[in-house]
Amino acid sequence: MDTWSAAITLFLIMDPLGNLPVFMSVLKTIEPKRRRLVLARELLFSLIIMFTFLFSGQAVLDFLNVRQESVSIAGGIILFLIGLKMIFPQPGGITGLTSGEEPFIVPLAIPMVAGPSVLAALILLANQDHSRMLDWSMALGAAWLASASILMLSSTLHRLLGERGLIAIERLMGMILIMISIQMLLDGIGKYYSLG
Secondary structure (H helix, E strand, O other), X not given: OOHHHHHHHHHHHHOHHHHHHHHHHHHOOOOHHHHHHHHHHHHHHHHHHHXXXXXXXXXXXXXXXXXXXXXXXXXXXXXXXXXXHHHOOOOOOOOOOOOOOOOEOEOHHHHHHOOHHHHHHHHHHHHHOHHHHHHXXXXXXXXXXXXXXXXXXXXHHHHHHHHHHHHHHHHHHHHHHHHHHHHHHHHHHHHHHHHO
């Protein structure tokens, strides 16, 4: 996987367009001047958490004695399930915050931006080729920057695209993510059988 493929994959998993309605509903009770500061703080927390997982992922896998093929297959399955949820969203809220309460790390930084699937993908990237950590760092930075830009412009994008436009884009991103996940799954199975 090259740097751009990794960046696009991470961006699709972060799903900023799909997260827009959630971010807007969580932040709507906070005064507008404070809203951008809270959002920027949560995005920075998510970046720190993701970089921690990127650089400690290999150590975790070594400690657990897990092979690269297993991570690739598991990552493909997780991404497939995330893609399905993007195409066929489930009803129900996720926030659990009282009115006016500011989110702190949960639920915006984790799991909305730095969710389990993103963290699993970062461990997979680190395990795939540990000598390319600069490439993976650039991919993560680019994906985070694109996601952060979309989320910081949430009210403008929501007005521009409308509810139906956001839903259509999220479904399209889900389809692309399913294709990437199937390729990861096939790569993992192929490597497992080639090593015999």
